[in-house]
Amino acid sequence: MTGAEPAMLGYVVVSGQGDAGPILREVAARLDAAGVAVAGAIQSQGSADAQGRCHMELRVLPGDAPVRISQDLGALSQGCRLDPDGLERAVAMVGRALEAGPQIVIVNKFGKQEGEGRGFRSLIGTALMAGVPVLLAVAEGDLERFLAFAETLADPLPTDPAALVAWCRTRIGQD
Structure with a gap:
C-alpha cells in the first residue's frame, strides 16, 4: 500500500464493554438509509438473566437476526461468559452475507478472540482481500493486538x- 491509497480498515477505540454498539448501530442505520449494502455484526442489547446480567447478542447485518454469544456459567461464575460457538455462528452468517457483495463490513469489535486468531479475524481479512472496507471497534485493552494484526493498514x-x-462513504466512492 502506498501513502496515496486510503486504508480500507477503520477503527474506533472504546473504553467500556458495549460502548461501540450504539455508535456502530447508528452508522449502520445511516448507511442503510443511504442505500449502502452493509454486512457485519453489531452488539445489541440482549435480555437479562435471573441474576440481572445481560445476555450478549450480535445483530447480524443485513437484517436484524440476533445471535446470542453469551452462555450461562452459573450464578457464582466470575469467568468470561462468551460462547465461542455462538460467536462462530455469527461469523458464519456474516461470511454468507459477504458472499452477496456488500459495499462495507461493520464488525462489533476486534477482541480477545480475534487477537488469538479466532472470531471475526479471518472474515476481516477476507473482506479486505476482496476490496471491501471494514469498520470496527477495538477495546483499549485489545488495541496492541489489533495494531499487530493491522500493522500500518x-x-x-x-x-x-x-x-x-463519511469515512465509509469515502471508502466506497460515495464522497
Whole structure:
C-alpha cells in the first residue's frame, strides 16, 4: 500500500464493554438509509438473566437476526461468559452475507478472540482481500493486538457517527 491509497480498515477505540454498539448501530442505520449494502455484526442489547446480567447478542447485518454469544456459567461464575460457538455462528452468517457483495463490513469489535486468531479475524481479512472496507471497534485493552494484526493498514477514527459514515462513504466512492 502506498501513502496515496486510503486504508480500507477503520477503527474506533472504546473504553467500556458495549460502548461501540450504539455508535456502530447508528452508522449502520445511516448507511442503510443511504442505500449502502452493509454486512457485519453489531452488539445489541440482549435480555437479562435471573441474576440481572445481560445476555450478549450480535445483530447480524443485513437484517436484524440476533445471535446470542453469551452462555450461562452459573450464578457464582466470575469467568468470561462468551460462547465461542455462538460467536462462530455469527461469523458464519456474516461470511454468507459477504458472499452477496456488500459495499462495507461493520464488525462489533476486534477482541480477545480475534487477537488469538479466532472470531471475526479471518472474515476481516477476507473482506479486505476482496476490496471491501471494514469498520470496527477495538477495546483499549485489545488495541496492541489489533495494531499487530493491522500493522500500518488501519485508520484510527473518532467515535462520532457522522465522521464514521463519511469515512465509509469515502471508502466506497460515495464522497
